[in-house]
Amino acid sequence: MNEVSYRDITITDGFWKTRQDIIRNVTIDSVYDRFFDTGRVEAFEMKWKEGDDKQPHIFWDSDIAKWIEGVALFHEITPENEKKIEKIIDDIECGQDENGYFNIFFTVVKPEERFTHRTEHELYCAGHLMEAAVAYFRQTGRDRFLKIMCRYADYIEKVFKIEKSAAFTTPGHEEIELALVKLYSATEEKRYLELAKFFIDERGKRLEHTYGFFVDGMYDQCFKPVREQETAEGHCVRACYLYSGMADIARIYDDEELKNACRMIFDDIVNHKMYITGGIGSTPHGEAFTIKYDLPNMRAYTETCAAISLAYFAHRMQLIEQKKIYADIIEKVIYNGFLSGISLDGKAFFYENPLEIIPELRHKDVSVKNGERFPITERLEVFDCSCCPPNVIRFVAAIGDFAYTYDENTVYVHQFMSGEASFDGRKIIQQTNYPADGKVKITYYGKPCRLAVRVPDFCEDIETEDGYVYFDVEDGMETEIDLTMPVYFVESNPLVYENCGRYAVMRGPVVYCLEEKDNGKVLRDVVLDSSSEIEETQSDLTDVPVVKMKAYRRKAQNKLYYKKTDDMDEFTATLIPYYAFANRGENEMLVWMQVK
Ligand code: FUB
Ligand code: ZN
Numbered sequence: 285m286n287e288v289s290y291r292d293i294t295i296t297d298g299f300w301k302t303r304q305d306i307i308r309n310v311t312i313d314s315v316y317d318r319f320f321d322t323g324r325v326e327a328f329e330m331k332w333k334e335g336d337d338k339q340p341h342i343f344w345d346s347d348i349a350k351w352i353e354g355v356a357l358f359h360e361i362t363p364e365n366e367k368k369i370e371k372i373i374d375d376i377e378c379g380q381d382e383n384g385y386f387n388i389f390f391t392v393v394k395p396e397e398r399f400t401h402r403t404e405h406e407l408y409c410a411g412h413l414m415e416a417a418v419a420y421f422r423q424t425g426r427d428r429f430l431k432i433m434c435r436y437a438d439y440i441e442k443v444f445k446i447e448k449s450a451a452f453t454t455p456g457h458e459e460i461e462l463a464l465v466k467l468y469s470a471t472e473e474k475r476y477l478e479l480a481k482f483f484i485d486e487r488g489k490r491l492e493h494t495y496g497f498f499v500d501g502m503y504d505q506c507f508k509p510v511r512e513q514e515t516a517e518g519h520c521v522r523a524c525y526l527y528s529g530m531a532d533i534a535r536i537y538d539d540e541e542l543k544n545a546c547r548m549i550f551d552d553i554v555n556h557k558m559y560i561t562g563g564i565g566s567t568p569h570g571e572a573f574t575i576k577y578d579l580p581n582m583r584a585y586t587e588t589c590a591a592i593s594l595a596y597f598a599h600r601m602q603l604i605e606q607k608k609i610y611a612d613i614i615e616k617v618i619y620n621g622f623l624s625g626i627s628l629d630g631k632a633f634f635y636e637n638p639l640e641i642i643p644e645l646r647h648k649d650v651s652v653k654n655g656e657r658f659p660i661t662e663r664l665e666v667f668d669c670s671c672c673p674p675n676v677i678r679f680v681a682a683i684g685d686f687a688y689t690y691d692e693n694t695v696y697v698h699q700f701m702s703g704e705a706s707f708d709g710r711k712i713i714q715q716t717n718y719p720a721d722g723k724v725k726i727t728y729y730g731k732p733c734r735l736a737v738r739v740p741d742f743c744e745d746i747e748t749e750d751g752y753v754y755f756d757v758e759d760g761m762e763t764e765i766d767l768t769m770p771v772y773f774v775e776s777n778p779l780v781y782e783n784c785g786r787y788a789v790m791r792g793p794v795v796y797c798l799e800e801k802d803n804g805k806v807l808r809d810v811v812l813d814s815s816s817e818i819e820e821t822q823s824d825l826t827d828v829p830v831v832k833m834k835a836y837r838r839k840a841q842n843k844l845y846y847k848k849t850d851d852m853d854e855f856t857a858t859l860i861p862y863y864a865f866a867n868r869g870e871n872e873m874l875v876w877m878q879v880k
Contacts, residue, residue: 286603286689286691287603288684288688288689289685290357290681293705294684295684295701296703297703298716299717299719299720299827300701300703301702304358306628306630307358307630307677308358310630311631312351312354312355312358314665316351316368318666319666319670319674322338323340323344324348325348325368325372327340327388327392328345328372328376329379330379330391332393339393341668342404342409343405343408343671344389345386345387345388345409346411346412348674349412350412350674350678351674352369352372353412353674354674354678356369356419356422357681358681369420373420373429373432376432377432380432384436386410386432387409400450402451403493403494403504406455408458411460411462411463414436414460414466417429418430418433418467419678422470430470430471434473437476440479441479445479445482452492453489453490454492456494457519457521457522458487462525462532464479465533477536480529480533481533484529484542485509487505488510494506495570497570497572498517498570502517503570504518504519505523510526510542510545513545513549516552516573517572517573518573519571520564520571520587520590521589521590521593521671524590527597528593528596528597530542530545531543531600531601534604535600546604550598550610553573553594556577557576557578559586561586561624561639561795562591562594562617562622563584563586563591563637565590565636566585567583571585572585576779577781580782581638581875582638583659584636586636587636587672588622588625588634588675588676591621592622592675592676592679595617595622602614606691607750608738610698612738612740614686615699615740618699619793619795623863624637624863625672626663627663628825628864628867631665632663633663633667636660637659639797639862639875641866641871643872661871662866686698687699687701690733693733693734694733696752697724697736698738700716700718702714709730710728710729711728712726712728712729715727718767719794720828720829721769723764723767724737724764724767726763726764727761728757730759732757734755734757737752737755740767740792742768742769744768746768769791770792771789771791771820771831772790773790774788774789774790783876785878786877786879791831791861794861794863795862796860796875797861797865797873797875798810799860800871800873802857802860803855803857806837807872808874809878811835811836811852812835812857812877812879813834813836814879817834818831825860826864830859832857834855834856835857836853836854836855837852837853838852839852
């Protein structure tokens, strides 16, 4: 299956244009400013010494790298941004040693300990810097940064693959695998692809040192060779970056065994370990997958980067084979568990994206030493571990990557976003307000072919072939499809104990939630009336309608326990898109609700 890159797509209006504009106009600068305040930018000058404040952290390199990548992917190399980036590249050039090595922490904090701590992110940082260099090269045509990173990649190849002189064999935090594939595609240097394959092939051949959150080797997916792995395990971001690299290698080398491992792992995630929002990560301990069906709502870990990494994995699977599930999962992530990671004004971020918030419990948590570790309840502009904010920038910049693929006879439309795509001598103009409504108009230019448009599962009234409707199109032809956008209730497998007797409300691809701001406190006690009329109204909060329906809640008595009564108060419940929660101050929030 051929990829249509975000580079060949311009998002012109609609839902994703709004998000892109906010990130262009607000987020890029605000993330840079916070990174500047916290010392991340200055750290590249390598002037830090013992006793100074703002000691560089082991993965500050990657925070700035993702910011650079995001700016480049956004084509936002304004004179101001260019100055900032060129200065950072000057610093990297200066800080790179004669061998090609570059890492801030292991130059200024622990220079004697290079490539001895498997868990401490040297190769992860290298990977992000490579991705940034590739994006900057593609956007500007200037190859200084790219060459710097090639020198580093050459050195990594020498140390890890040729001389095997590092204290470990594979990275404790995967990422460099998929980055090396990108470096290969930008430079056509096959050694980089082979190095990516090397790291993937070596993983799990032997137990290597890692954090001990889980049974040996689970945390960073080195518990057995990757081709024998059948389940998603350990730290979610590590895992899905690895699986993305595996899928890249499986596709490029046409490696059936690796493809099968990817398929099984993908199935395990989406059938057992993924939240309805597309979030992944059921525990803060190791930021990890746990056992099947363990999906706690209040203590969901569901890191923004983890949702991003799942979309990356699904996208790469989509390039391996045409199956609707990959696009369905990407859709789930982009409208829900990823999007909740950024505030509507583009300034603040969630690291964890829980599915239920009761602020009082969080307050109890912070007042008790070693509390139960509830996620924060309001977004912040920066974190000590601030991997998510710049990841959001680069993800939204390249959102177009998910929209189309094509083969000899067919162009597939997987995601709905207004814009123009030019690829393979064809052009597609897509016009839509999705998901505010489901009308999609597609104008096709180019040689005759079949246009396959994905029909999401909630459009039960449209007949499909493997989830797509097919149109024979030729140059200049317009096609229209009206994807119904129903409000519907969803249940989960009873083995998800937390959700027993509870239901989620969705409208099209968007998961909805109750918030205290609209519905008062104790949302767990609210019972929605599914037989009542459902009203959809526009709101000032966001561009997708809010949903209102009749609901009930018990009349509370001022006692701890009392005999059951059937006394209920009726009221109109207001549900907002999950991605918009916590944009009006700290308050209760709930996704899985009681319904009668
Ligand atoms: O360790 C680097 C990044 O910080 C990971 O990708 C995130 O999950 C967080 O642990
Ligand atoms: Zn993150």
